[in-house]
Amino acid sequence: MKTVRSLLHGEIIRAVSFVLVGFLALFLFFDLVDELQNLSRLASQGYQLHHALLYVALKTPSHIYELLPISVLIGCIFVMARLAQSSEFTILRTGGLAPLKALSTLLQLGLVFVAMTFLMGDYAAPWADRQGVLIKARFQGNLTVGQTGAWLKERQGQRHFAVNVRSFDGIRQMQNIRIHEFNEAGQLLAITRAPQAEVGDGVWLLQQAEEKSIQTPDASQTLQYRSVQHLSMPWPTGISADMVAAAVLSPDRMRTWELFNYMRHLSTNNQNAQRYEIEFWRKVFYPLSCLVMLVMALPFAYLHFRSGQIAGYVFGGVLAGISFSLLNNLFSFAGNLQNWQPWLTAAAPALIYSAISLLGFWWMVLRR
Structure with a gap:
C-alpha cells in the first residue's frame, strides 16, 4: 500500500x-x-x-x-x-x-x-x-477611502470614541486623524486632530496634535473650553494597524486571527460585522x-x-x-x-x- x-x-x-x-x-x-x-x-x-x-x-x-x-x-x-x-x-x-x-x-x-x-x-x-x-x-501616496476617509469606533470604560483616518500607508503611518470623544450620554467631550500619527502596540503616537476639550471643573456645571497643542501625544487604544487597514482596504487579505479580533471590536462597539x-x-x-x-x-x-x-x-x-x-x-x-x-x-x-x-x-x- x-x-x-x-x-x-x-x-x-x-x-x-x-x-x-x-x-x-x-x-x-x-x-x-x-x-x-x-x-x-x-x-x-x-x-x-x-x-x-x-x-x-x-x-x-x-x-x-x-x-x-x-x-x-x-x-x-x-x-x-x-x-x-x-x-x-x-x-x-x-x-x-x-x-x-x-x-x-x-x-x-x-x-x-x-x-x-x-x-x-x-x-x-x-x-x-x-x-x-x-x-x-x-x-x-497613501491609501484613502473617498472624501471622508475611514471611520472606526472604540469604547474605553465610560467613554466612547469615533476615530477618522483620512489616509493610511498600510503599515504604520497615518495622516489627518480626528478623534471625537463622547460620554455615556452621547455628549461631545473633546476633539483631537493630528496631521500625522504612527500606530504602535496598544497606543497611537499623534504628531503635532491639537486637543480641544470641554470641561466642567466644579459643581456649578459651568462649561470651560480648552485648547492644547502637543508636539507628540500618545493615545492608548485597542485599534491596531490591521483594524485601520481593514477599514481602508478589503478584508480578504487579513489573517484569520486579525479578522476575528476585528469582528469582536465591531461587535463590542455595536457596529455591523456581517461582512467581516x-x-x-x-x-x-x-x-x-x-x-x-x-x-x-x-x-x-x-x-x-x-x-x-x-x-x-x-x-x-x-x-x-x-x-x-x-x-x-x-x-x-x-x-x-x-x-x-x-x-x-x-x-x-x-x-x-x-x-x-x-x-x-x-x-x-x-x-x-
Missing part, C-alpha cells in the same frame, strides 16, 4: 504543480501588463521597472492561495483520467485498492494541500500584500475546499474507456472549478445583502459541492 500511495501522491503533486505554475504565469503576466500602465504614469515619481517587477512578484502568494484548490481539482482529474485510460487504476483495483481506501489515500494528500493553502492565505499572502502596498505608497464575519468563515472553510476537489476528481478514475482524449475531462474540471469560485463569491455577496448566517454562507458552496462529489462517488464507484 505504501507503493500505491507513493505512486498516486507523486503523480498528483506533479500534475497539480504543473497546473499551478501555468495558471500562475498567466495571472502574473496580466498583473505585469497592468503595472506597465502604472509605470508610465508614475515614472516622474521614480517608479521604475524593477519596482513594478517586485510588486508583481509579491502578488504570487495571493495568487497561489486563490488558485490552489482549482489546480488541485484539474491536476487530480488529469491524473485519475490518465490512470483510467491506461488501465493502471484497474490494475490497482485488482491488486486490492478498494474505493474507500483510494478515497482515504487522496484525503491524506489533501491535508497537505489544506495546510499549504492555509499557510499561504494566513501568513505569506498578507505579508507580501503589505510589502507591495508599502512599495506603491512610496510613489503614489462572512470573510472570517470563508478563511476558515476555503482551505478545506482542497479536500472537496479531491473527492470530485476520484470518480474519474472509475470511467471505463481505452481511447479518446483526456482534454474533455480536464475541461470539465476547469468548468467545475470556475463554477465553485463563482458560487463562493455569489454566496458571499448574497449573504451580506440578505443577512444570512455567516458560517452557513461561507460553508454552503463547499457543502453543496461535497454533496455532489459524494453522490458521484457513490454512483460511479460503489453502485456501478
Whole structure:
C-alpha cells in the first residue's frame, strides 16, 4: 500500500504543480501588463521597472492561495483520467485498492494541500500584500477611502470614541486623524486632530496634535473650553494597524486571527460585522475546499474507456472549478445583502459541492 500511495501522491503533486505554475504565469503576466500602465504614469515619481517587477512578484502568494484548490481539482482529474485510460487504476483495483481506501489515500494528500493553502492565505499572502502596498505608497501616496476617509469606533470604560483616518500607508503611518470623544450620554467631550500619527502596540503616537476639550471643573456645571497643542501625544487604544487597514482596504487579505479580533471590536462597539464575519468563515472553510476537489476528481478514475482524449475531462474540471469560485463569491455577496448566517454562507458552496462529489462517488464507484 505504501507503493500505491507513493505512486498516486507523486503523480498528483506533479500534475497539480504543473497546473499551478501555468495558471500562475498567466495571472502574473496580466498583473505585469497592468503595472506597465502604472509605470508610465508614475515614472516622474521614480517608479521604475524593477519596482513594478517586485510588486508583481509579491502578488504570487495571493495568487497561489486563490488558485490552489482549482489546480488541485484539474491536476487530480488529469491524473485519475490518465490512470483510467491506461488501465493502471484497474490494475490497482485488482491488486486490492478498494474505493474507500483510494478515497482515504487522496484525503491524506489533501491535508497537505489544506495546510499549504492555509499557510499561504494566513501568513505569506498578507505579508507580501503589505510589502507591495508599502512599495506603491512610496510613489503614489497613501491609501484613502473617498472624501471622508475611514471611520472606526472604540469604547474605553465610560467613554466612547469615533476615530477618522483620512489616509493610511498600510503599515504604520497615518495622516489627518480626528478623534471625537463622547460620554455615556452621547455628549461631545473633546476633539483631537493630528496631521500625522504612527500606530504602535496598544497606543497611537499623534504628531503635532491639537486637543480641544470641554470641561466642567466644579459643581456649578459651568462649561470651560480648552485648547492644547502637543508636539507628540500618545493615545492608548485597542485599534491596531490591521483594524485601520481593514477599514481602508478589503478584508480578504487579513489573517484569520486579525479578522476575528476585528469582528469582536465591531461587535463590542455595536457596529455591523456581517461582512467581516462572512470573510472570517470563508478563511476558515476555503482551505478545506482542497479536500472537496479531491473527492470530485476520484470518480474519474472509475470511467471505463481505452481511447479518446483526456482534454474533455480536464475541461470539465476547469468548468467545475470556475463554477465553485463563482458560487463562493455569489454566496458571499448574497449573504451580506440578505443577512444570512455567516458560517452557513461561507460553508454552503463547499457543502453543496461535497454533496455532489459524494453522490458521484457513490454512483460511479460503489453502485456501478
